[in-house]
Amino acid sequence: MMQLWSRVVTATLMLTVVPAAHGQSAATPGATWDRRYDGQMYVYGKEPVDFLRQMLPELHVGRALVLAAGEGRNAVYLARQGFDVTAVDVSAKGLQKCLALAATQGVTVHTIVADLDTFDLGTERWDVITEFYYHDPALFERAMRGLKPGGHFILQHFSLDQLTTNRFGPRNPAWLVAPNQLPRAFNAWRIRHYEDTIVELDEGMHQGPAAVVRLLVEKTPVE
Numbered sequence: 001m002m003q004l005w006s007r008v009v010t011a012t013l014m015l016t017v018v019p020a021a022h023g024q025s026a027a028t029p030g031a032t033w034d035r036r037y038d039g040q041m042y043v044y045g046k047e048p049v050d051f052l053r054q055m056l057p058e059l060h061v062g063r064a065l066v067l068a069a070g071e072g073r074n075a076v077y078l079a080r081q082g083f084d085v086t087a088v089d090v091s092a093k094g095l096q097k098c099l100a101l102a103a104t105q106g107v108t109v110h111t112i113v114a115d116l117d118t119f120d121l122g123t124e125r126w127d128v129i130t131e132f133y134y135h136d137p138a139l140f141e142r143a144m145r146g147l148k149p150g151g152h153f154i155l156q157h158f159s160l161d162q163l164t165t166n167r168f169g170p171r172n173p174a175w176l177v178a179p180n181q182l183p184r185a186f187n188a189w190r191i192r193h194y195e196d197t198i199v200e201l202d203e204g205m206h207q208g209p210a211a212v213v214r215l216l217v218e219k220t221p222v223e
């Protein structure tokens with residue numbers, strides 16, 4: 001599969017290959033998300049996920065990789081906290097809005113339009129990797145490899161309970177987290193925080209109770 005990415009989202013994208021990106025069925029990578037992000041409104045708002053804000057004191061300021069960054073609310077937040085942020089997403093439109101948000105807040109975010117199925121996270125390159133509302137267990141090992149020793153992987157996703165909690169979020173169980181799936185997947189590493197809970201969301205189009213899992217893993221091996 002040809003990997004398509006660009007350092008600047010304004011670059012012309014020759015999207016001739018058609019992998020079905022996570023959560024979409026369109027023929028062109030990113031097309032569904034580009035459509036969703038088309039318009040002035042920030043679909044999930046401009047404020048970061050609360051859990052990221054809460055865990056900030058645990059993170060080492062340095063290089064942050066924001067996976068599936070969307071319109072950039074979490075990437076811009078981290079840049080405001082002094083991180084050197086790279087935001088990756090399959091949607092060029094989303095990342096354009098990320099750059100616009102960064103500009104209004106006086107910070108810089110590097111953007112890469114890429115399909116996370118094939119994106120190279122590198123080895124021991126990042127102090128923090130975030131993954132919010134993009135559940136792909138195939139990324140877990142790559143993310144842990146990409147972290148520097150002692151670095152942190154932080155995520156929040158909808159859990160399977162969301163199917164009976166509220167009407168928003170993915171309906172495909174493959175994109176929802178099963179009970180204990182994350183503690184099992186990360187049992188070789190130090191889990192600093194894990195919750196499987198219902199929270200009240202105030203995130204753009206996501207308003208009201210939501211069933212989520214929240215995880216902060218440190219890249220420190222455990223016996």
Ligand SMILES: C[S@@+](CC[C@H](N)C(=O)[O-])C[C@H]1O[C@@H](n2cnc3c(N)ncnc32)[C@H](O)[C@@H]1O
Nearest residue numbers: 021022033044068069070089090091115116132
């Ligand atoms: C539910 S949104 C979450 C956006 C952002 N993390 C947030 O919390 O605001 C999911 C994001 O995943 C991106 N995405 C979907 N499939 C992808 C893929 N295969 N590679 C990269 N990004 C993808 C979409 O473009 C979208 O921005």
